[in-house]
Amino acid sequence: xxxxxxxxxxxxxxxxxxxxxxxxxxxxxxxxxxxxxxxxxxxxxxxxxxxxxxxxxxxxxxxxxxxxxxxxxxxxxxxxxxxxxxxxxxxxxxxxxxxxxxxxxxxxxxxxxxxxxxxxxxxxxxxxxxxxxxxxx
Numbered sequence: 001x002x003x004x005x006x007x008x009x010x011x012x013x014x015x016x017x018x019x020x021x022x023x024x025x026x027x028x029x030x031x032x033x034x035x036x037x038x039x040x041x042x043x044x045x046x047x048x049x050x051x052x053x054x055x056x057x058x059x060x061x062x063x064x065x066x067x068x069x070x071x072x073x074x075x076x077x078x079x080x081x082x083x084x085x086x087x088x089x090x091x092x093x094x095x096x097x098x099x100x101x102x103x104x105x106x107x108x109x110x111x112x113x114x115x116x117x118x119x120x121x122x123x124x125x126x127x128x129x130x131x132x133x134x135x136x137x
Contacts, residue, residue: 004068006056008082008099013040019071028059028069045073055111077107101129 009019016039023029023036030036038044039057048054054073061067075081086097099107105125111118 004058004070006070006072008072008077008079010079011039011042011045016040023059023069026061026067027063028061028067031058031060031068039071049073076110082107101125101132105129 009016020036020039034048034057036057036059038048045057048057055077056070056072059069059071072078072082082099082103083097085100085103087100088095089098090096105122108118108122108125114122
């Protein structure tokens with residue numbers, strides 16, 4: 001079971017600014033010593049990916065480390081890419097898009113190197129996908 005929240009964020013500066021305000025209100029801080037506002041610069045994000053091999057930018061509550069949010073940085077994990085086939089659900093009167101199990105499996109399988117945690121996630125997702133397919137029959 002994953003313990004963090006993974007988000008594909010529309011990286012337009014105005015949207016990133018709103019997101020950073022929410023992270024601040026939730027008392028979540030960057031895990032690494034990089035200013036969160038760097039997410040507003042496409043060039044800074046490209047450098048994170050090229051120089052550090054970053055797939056995500058993480059925010060964490062250092063007092064309660066299970067409060068953890070990852071923002072996908074790479075193009076294949078972009079908001080536009082992952083929105084394809086997403087389901088819309090409503091939580092507290094807000095519509096949000098949830099990535100389908102198939103797409104989530106695809107992204108998990110693409111991780112290199114796969115960690116033990118990823119293998120466990122893949123196994124659980126495959127189980128959920130099988131249950132979902134059986135319920136459609």
